Amino acid sequence: MALNESIQLGELPKTMKAIVLEKPNEQMQLSTAELALPQCDENEVLVKIEYVGLNPLDAQFAKAGFCKWQYPHTIGLDAVGIVVQANKGLFPSIGDRIMWHSSLAQQGVLSEYAKVPNYSVSVIPDGVPSSTAATLPCAGMSALIALNKIQISEGDTIFIEAGAGAVGQFAIQFAKQRGADVFTTASKHNHKLVKKLGADAVFDYHDKKLCENIRATLGPQGFDAVIDSIGGETTVRNIELMRFCGRIACLKTLPVLAPELMFRKAPNISIVSLGGAWLANSLCAQQHMSFMSKLLLENVADGKIIPPEQFIVDFNDVCISRALEKQISGNFTGKQIVKLQ
The missing domain is CATH 3.90.180.10 (Medium-chain alcohol dehydrogenases, catalytic domain)
Known part of the structure; x- marks a missing residue:
């Protein structure tokens, strides 16, 4: 060419x-x-x-x-x-x-x-x-930066919001390459796609009992890490789903985070800015x-x-x-x- x-x-x-x-x-x-x-x-x-x-x-x-x-x-x-x-x-x-x-x-x-x-x-x-x-560039590099910031390694549990989005698709695949157990959200019609990419568990983000269903599948320990591409109240929810001192990479501006949540979870928060x-x-x-x-x-x-x-x-x-x-x-x-x- x-x-x-x-x-x-x-x-x-x-x-x-x-x-x-x-x-x-x-x-x-x-x-x-x-x-x-x-x-x-x-x-x-x-x-x-x-x-x-x-x-x-x-x-x-x-x-x-x-x-x-x-x-x-x-x-x-x-x-x-x-x-x-x-x-x-x-x-x-x-x-x-x-x-x-x-x-x-x-x-x-x-x-x-x-x-x-x-x-x-x-x-x-x-x-x-x-x-x-x-x-590849924006979505792929954003996924790589996020995974590097939260230091994903073998055996980690990671929650990737919007797994069927472009960033989510790359993040799922690279997280699996690093040996992580991948949980994600997607519309029901995209569940087959994200499972094909390697997601171990997929949840419908429209589900009103989303957090309950995640905890029932994951157990009480919480996620080691999260990639949050949604922002707002979703970021607050995702910190709640993390273990103490868990890691979260945020692709959107941070919302106001309550001091009680910060003291209770002590999250390691990273911002992804390509x-x-x-x-x-x-x-x-x-x-x-x-x-x-x-x-x-x-x-x-x-x-x-x-x-x-x-x-x-x-x-x-x-x-x-x-x-x-x-x-x-x-x-x-x-x-x-x-x-x-």
Whole structure:
């Protein structure tokens, strides 16, 4: 899939099509714009985008905006594409197919071309389709960070909220790789899916007796660890389900936690912030994103991890706006992928 390595800047177009947010709005209405081609710094590569994976964050920020953005802003965080410009000796090279999760503070990747620091990307193995790779970055890396923060190891009991969501699917599989006993929640029609991924026990999150049923299955000791992707009162409930000094990784902002609960459970609370690697200007954390991407790609290539089901979205503002509505509603299982090429 490599391009001709003789591609030079002069052979590239001067402008490109991009999907932009003119201003935050409840309807998540987007526009199509013609923008100048990005100009790369010394350690950046220019990429011709093939696919962009959509995430709940994209919908959240289309509604509310983000403090670092100037408008109009190109949205999109997860990208797959082919390097078309790179300084001599820089890795990856022209023609390489790469995957990455981009900076939340910079312009997004829903455009025909995008630039990215070379040290934050991973080259995609030949056996992994570009559309599959686009399902991996945000959800897969968030799951890995969460598991690392709560130090999952063999014999641990872990409770993973929303197991049929993209983060949940990756977390279940990687937790099983580490030898954990996995408990999760999902709608009844997704129980078969999460069991296939390795969940040992699955509970219907609509069940009014959810906590009672979990305790009846788990026993009185409580979970060693929790991955909480829901937030709010669910976080409070999950801390109640943990053992004393249990570990919880939260993907959402913490709610107000009662002092009595904190004293009684003494939880070890971690916050998962994939975008923080960019917002904190942490070169080490940005390089670590490349390592995690490589791990995800290798596991998919080797058949050790099953990626979420893909739903292809056309590269136009109306279709992408509708897709973002689905991200908010949560009434689907899998990953929506925008196809540009």
